[in-house]
Amino acid sequence: MIKYRLNCDDCNMSFDSWFASSKEFERLKKKKLLNCHNCNSSKIEKTIMSPRLINKSNNKQDLKFKKINKKIQEYQNFIKKNFDYVGSNFAHEARSIHYSEKKKNKGIYGTASNKDIKELKEEGIKAKIMPWFKDNNN
Secondary structure (H helix, E strand, O other): OEEEEEEEOOOOOEEEEEEOOHHHHHHHHHOOOOOOOOOOOOOEEEOOOOOOOOOHHHOHHHHHHHHHHHHHHHHHHHHHHHEEEEEOOHHHHHHHHHHOOOOOOOEEEEOOOHHHHHHHHHOOOOOOOOOOOOHHHO
16 A cells, blocks of 8 residues: 545645555556546646655554563573573583483573584474573673
């Protein structure tokens, strides 16, 4: 949908009207199906219009995105405080903990490929993937 500010050439009245597309406006104008509300003239023209800009601070999607980022940051902070970081050795460390008789008091976190996570799950080892923001992006 597109909204145009229209002007009647005969009586100089301005009014707004909605169209399915700019091509639809041209088609209706060519068939003389556009009329002035005031004088019924078919001499209707589009006027110059400025684009409608969206204020990003009021954008609902932007606010939703910020809320999600904040929640992810809270999870990351919780994980950093309560789990041991094992880096790229996550799959190896997870197997070591799972198959050893001595269990760790703290969980672990680190990086692993999707293939590694799938293999861990097939072995009955619980592992989750979550989005992770690097510290310099927070």
